[in-house]
Amino acid sequence: VVTFLHTVLLCDKLNFTTALVVCPLNTALNWINEFKKWQEGLEDDKKLKVSELATMKSPQDRSILLQKWQDSGGVMVIGYEMYRNLVQGRNVKSKKLKTVFNKTLVDPGPDFVVCDEGHILKNEASAVSKAMNLIRSKRRIILTGTPLQNNLIEYHCMVNFVKENLLGSITDFRNRFINPIQNGQCADSTTTNVQVMKKRAHILYEMLAGCVQRKDCTTLAEFLPPKHEYVLAVRMTSIQCKLYQYYLDHLTGTGSTREGGRGKAGTKLFQDFQILSRIWTHPWCLQLDYISKENKGYFEEDRMNEFIPSDSDETSLSLSSDDYPKKKKFKGKKRTSSGGHEDAEVI
Structure with missing residues (x-):
C-alpha cells in the first residue's frame, strides 16, 4: 500500500493528490513509521507528506491540519472512532468546522481511501460502517488479516464497500449465494445440494477475482525463519x-x-x-x-x-x-x- 500510494500520488500523469488511511488508533503511529521507513533515503521532492490526527486534541487544530492536507496533498492517517466523530459532528458546535470536516473527509473527500483492519466494517449497521460509506470517493482499499469464518453476510458487507452493487442487494445475494452454499454444507445435504453449492461458490470466486486478492502464509514462507516450539x-x-x-x-x-x-x-x-x-x-x-x-x-x-x-x-x-x-x-x-x-x- 505504501508503494502504491507513493506511485499514484506522485505520478505527474495522474491527477491524484490525497489519500486517507483509516485504521485502529493503536496502529496509527505504526503507519507513520512505515512511511518513514520505506521513504528513507529519497529526496524531499520524492517523498509523500504523511500526517496524523491522533495527537491533535482540539477540533480547531484538526480542521487546520485537514485543510492543509487537502490543499497540499499527501497521506492522512486517522482512527476509525475519530473519523466517525468528525463526520457526525460529535462535540463540534461550530458550523464552520463541520463544513471543513465534511469537505475534507466526505464530499469530495480524499482521492483514495485505505481501511486497515477492514473487518471492522463487516457489519453495515454499525455507526463506523455508516460513516465510512458516506465517503464520496470510490477508490477504496480494504486490508484485513482476519478470516471471516465463512460468514457470507460479513463478506458481502466488505465487498460492497470496495465495489458497490457488485454482488447486488443483500436479499439477492442471500438467495443467489448464501442459501445454496449453506444448503450444501450440511451433514445430510443431497448430492444435488452439494453440486449446486460448488457451482455457486465457483461463480462467486470468479466474480470477486477482479477486486479480491487473497494471500495465505505460503507467500512469505520462503522469507520467514522456521518456527520451533x-x-x-x-x-x-x-x-x-x-x-x-x-x-x-x-x-x-x-x-x-x-x-x-x-x-x-x-x-x-x-x-x-x-x-x-x-x-x-x-x-x-x-x-x-x-x-x-x-x-x-x-x-x-x-x-x-x-x-x-x-x-x-x-x-x-x-x-x-x-x-x-x-x-x-x-x-x-x-x-x-x-x-x-x-x-x-x-x-
Missing part, C-alpha cells in the same frame, strides 16, 4: 509439593477428612484446579490472592484458623456465601496461607 517441564519445589499435598489431603474430597465441616462430598473441580494452579506456578501466588481477598474484607476473625482457598476476580468461579463471608473487616492477627506456617519462607 519447545515444551519445558519444570519440577515443583519441596514447598510446592507440601502445599499441593496439604490441599489434596485437607481441602478436597480426596482426603480422609475435610476442614470446615464440609466433608468429602461437594468437591469443586474448577475451584480446586485454580488453587492448585497457583501452587504449581509459584507459592507466592497464594499469598497475593489471600492479601487481595483480605483487603476486600472477605474473612472473619473466627475463620482465620483455616487454610482458606479463594478465587481471583478474573476467574469468577462460583463460591457459596458460607465460604467467604463478605463485607466484614478482619481485625485480628494476620496469617499467611503457606500451609498454616507463618514463618515459612517462599523462594
Whole structure:
C-alpha cells in the first residue's frame, strides 16, 4: 500500500493528490513509521507528506491540519472512532468546522481511501460502517488479516464497500449465494445440494477475482525463519509439593477428612484446579490472592484458623456465601496461607 500510494500520488500523469488511511488508533503511529521507513533515503521532492490526527486534541487544530492536507496533498492517517466523530459532528458546535470536516473527509473527500483492519466494517449497521460509506470517493482499499469464518453476510458487507452493487442487494445475494452454499454444507445435504453449492461458490470466486486478492502464509514462507516450539517441564519445589499435598489431603474430597465441616462430598473441580494452579506456578501466588481477598474484607476473625482457598476476580468461579463471608473487616492477627506456617519462607 505504501508503494502504491507513493506511485499514484506522485505520478505527474495522474491527477491524484490525497489519500486517507483509516485504521485502529493503536496502529496509527505504526503507519507513520512505515512511511518513514520505506521513504528513507529519497529526496524531499520524492517523498509523500504523511500526517496524523491522533495527537491533535482540539477540533480547531484538526480542521487546520485537514485543510492543509487537502490543499497540499499527501497521506492522512486517522482512527476509525475519530473519523466517525468528525463526520457526525460529535462535540463540534461550530458550523464552520463541520463544513471543513465534511469537505475534507466526505464530499469530495480524499482521492483514495485505505481501511486497515477492514473487518471492522463487516457489519453495515454499525455507526463506523455508516460513516465510512458516506465517503464520496470510490477508490477504496480494504486490508484485513482476519478470516471471516465463512460468514457470507460479513463478506458481502466488505465487498460492497470496495465495489458497490457488485454482488447486488443483500436479499439477492442471500438467495443467489448464501442459501445454496449453506444448503450444501450440511451433514445430510443431497448430492444435488452439494453440486449446486460448488457451482455457486465457483461463480462467486470468479466474480470477486477482479477486486479480491487473497494471500495465505505460503507467500512469505520462503522469507520467514522456521518456527520451533519447545515444551519445558519444570519440577515443583519441596514447598510446592507440601502445599499441593496439604490441599489434596485437607481441602478436597480426596482426603480422609475435610476442614470446615464440609466433608468429602461437594468437591469443586474448577475451584480446586485454580488453587492448585497457583501452587504449581509459584507459592507466592497464594499469598497475593489471600492479601487481595483480605483487603476486600472477605474473612472473619473466627475463620482465620483455616487454610482458606479463594478465587481471583478474573476467574469468577462460583463460591457459596458460607465460604467467604463478605463485607466484614478482619481485625485480628494476620496469617499467611503457606500451609498454616507463618514463618515459612517462599523462594
